[in-house]
Amino acid sequence: MTARRTFLLGTITLAIAAVFSGPAAAQNTIKIGEMNSYKNFPAFLEPYKKGWELALDEINKSGGLLGKKVEVISRDDSGTPGDAVRTAEELLSRENVSLLMGCFASHVGLAVSDFAKQRKTLFIAAEPLTDQIVWNKGNHYTFRLRPSTYMQVAMLVPEAAKLNKKRWAIVYPNYEYGQSATAGFKKLLAAKQPGVEFIAEQAPALGKIEAGAVVQALIDAKPDAIFSSLFGADLQKFVREGTQRGLFKDRPVFNLLAGEPEYLDPLKDETPAGWYVTGYPWEQINTPEHSKFLAAYRAKWNDYPRLGSIVGYSTMMSAAEAIKKAGSVDTEKMIAAMKGMQMDSPLGKFSYRALDHQSTMGAYVGRLALKDGKGVMVDWKYADGAGYLPSDAEVKAMRPAE
């Protein structure tokens, strides 16, 4: 009886083991592992997914890479670093992917970046904005596509300095992104405009702003101008309360990211005109490379692209270019290929810096306006990321030795 039970248990264990271990990988395709927090940030990541799927289509239609078809194994990383690391492990050891790409939140991106270093795997971070991922926690295996928090702040600072406003109030979501945006803004603006004062700071919890009280506190501080790094629901609440209570009257406002369609479109006819923002005025960009992308995207998805679409598309294209240029899926060769690699993207040419693995992809800087009941960007220009990075010496000092 007991012997039979033991046998039974053993069988079950083996059966489980058989279920757990995946199929042996066939190597007539090139597999790329993609992971993101799809369920946690769907507003950004659904367009992002459409973006890389479009790129993948284009790559395979033009014959794949190294004569092989490209396959992307996409996973939801559940939005926590612990699950993301396990997902990455699954992609590497069970799916035998050649490189990893993706990630949205900074803490998840950093965890995966460190995992990539441990497992000696190439990782192309798509969206995480944290400066740390290429600087003080940067490593040999990680490249990052998006212009970082620092870069986007630096893109807004020249306009801010031009206004020569003395008393600034700052509002930011209380986590690393908002904190570094704030610190970066203070440092850069003070360098350009000696004597500037930062008179009030509000740091609401992410997604939980008490907009009425925050707006009131800012009004009571009587600032000359406002710098904000709010986005998403926090931004919408802030805009509505601020408009109703008259906070923005005669006060210039600078808001990181607020021109991205993901965050601008929900504001509809309440878009605060005149704000200085970074964003993506997709409907007004007339460069050939963007028009081509726009047409292809619309044809495939019957929808307009958001910034996430650009990020997804360009990340996928970067991975493809790295493999093509390396002529192999060997990690070291791909890393060597990516250092200084030139890319054509819907936003124009950019490259991955050999120095810190940051891409020089830029962002659009402009002002918000209301047109036909919708928010749009006006007076915008493309700020090339290469022009908004600290000096090489500063970057070298921050980056750990390899």
Next chain:
Amino acid sequence: MSAFQERQNEPDLSLSAIFVQLLNGLAAASSLFLVAAGLSLIFGVTRIVNFAHGSLYMLGTYTAYSLVQWFGGGIFGFWGAVLLAGLSVGLFGALVERLLLRRLYHAPELLQLLATFALVLVIRDFALWAWGPEDLLGPRAPGLEGAVAILGRRVPEYDLFLIVLGPVVLGLLWLLLTRTRWGTLVRAATEDREMAGALGVNQAWLFTSVFALGSFLAGLGGAIQIPREPAVLTMDLSILSDVFVVVVVGGMGSIPGAFLAAVIIGVLKAMCIGIGNVSAFGMEFSFSKLTLVVEFIVMAVVLVIRPWGLFGRAQGVPRGTASVEPPLSLPSPGMLKALAAALLALTLLPLVSDRYTLVLLTDILVFALFAVSLHFIMGPAGMHSFGHAAYFGLGAYAAALLFKYALPMELALLLAPLAAGLGALVFGWFCVRLSGVYLAMLTLAFAQIAWSVVYQWDAFTGGSNGLVGVWPAQWLSGKTAFYYLALVLCAGGALILWRILYSPFGYALRAGRDSPLRADAIGIDVRRQQWLGFALAGLFAGVAGAVYAFSKGSISPDTLSIPRSVDGLVMVLMGGIQTLTGAVAGAAVFTWLQDTVARQTEFWRALLGGIILFLVLVFPQGIAGFLRERWEARAGKRQS
């Protein structure tokens, strides 16, 4: 210190500024109160800890948004949409009660919690499917779009409307509860449910109607938010902790208490924001950042001073709702053999499995020990903890910090649990003075306070980004080696905890749970036993946390966040709270499901929720509980 001039204004808190911030706080309090009142009613009568209450609120907002679009934005369109949204959520709540929760009233306690957790998952994916991923900002309220000048500041008319609405709803509820027969029945059932039943009150009907009313209030609370905030997919969980705090601070089941608590918390938050940054003695303190955690500090303080909240009273022990828990029997020889065989199989597994299986199993082992340690205090010690992740996270952070700043990995791993144990010793001292849901909420408050410290302390804990580079020593860096380490520590930890339950200390713990009075009478210091039990559970959660940190190579504040605590609860309940091995079964099944289901479909959350609902309905006694029943039935047949 800095190259640029920086001067924080001293807080400009003129009386008029304070008054207007008071209005802001009251407006926020009103919305909070509506949602909290529903939760409080539901808990008072049905004793269900309704995790889906935030989801009902979210449904209210989304439904109202759609209805307003449909009706057009006129006065009748808008208010009709708000009311109808509340009513439809109420109807939905009634359906949930009749079709789902009704089947679970006789299951072991807290199982309804698991069912409502599954609902959270399903409803969130439903909202994503039905309304899409984009934030939806509704229109302003017709007739109340403008702002009124008060003391030279502009206050939105809608805020003033909300300030009035809160007390009006409070008054209506008070009338309903004190002046109608239905209200009398509700109060009777809140006071003593079994007595009300014995006197012939139709409980089924009462429960359904209370659940419907509670859901209506949640839906209405969500619907009236559309002029103030957009409908977003995360609003379910972000309001949930707030309303739980309000209900508990007010005293569960007390509507005026909920109102007072909502006002306290709403006003306090507004004041923190109004004060802003303050410099004193060369230190700068940001009251604005304090809003991250202020409600939990309030809850901790209130519960330490008043164990049943502001207006609450000692809860009667619910009688006869669930089957009385049988005493723990010593494991049968067959059981022991099965356990040994399972351990042997786990030991041999690396010979046949691939690398990823070991990684997944390492996760399962870690969560198994986490769940066993939670079960240790929830089951045999009878102390429900909603904040057990605090000790998991403390262990993880202690390991990471010791490793980063001072010690070799092996020592860090061994010493880290002591930090968790110490944390549990400190928090536990306060917690064991409470019981039931209040105890659970105090553990949650402490966990949130610990979380917020870790989240804010950038220089030491790495803040919201956490710490990276926490990898094991060279000889443990292989997945097989690390798997064996996890197996030894986690299985060993679980066995030690189980062994303790059969020691005199363990028997004393169970005596304290089953009859505190009698245990006291025979000379057991119940509170001290509970305190030590709490600390022990924290210690072993810390072991799990430390292993987790090194298995992932990085650590971030979500290791001690509410979702991690909830995961622990789900594992224990899924496995079966009345069996020792239940926690292990629950941890294995839940972790494995999360890993597998996420690969199957885009709507994996809904699928996971659906599976949990299925398990709850089929195995209300938990997976291990079900297996034990079958086992005992077979053994019984053989004997006869």
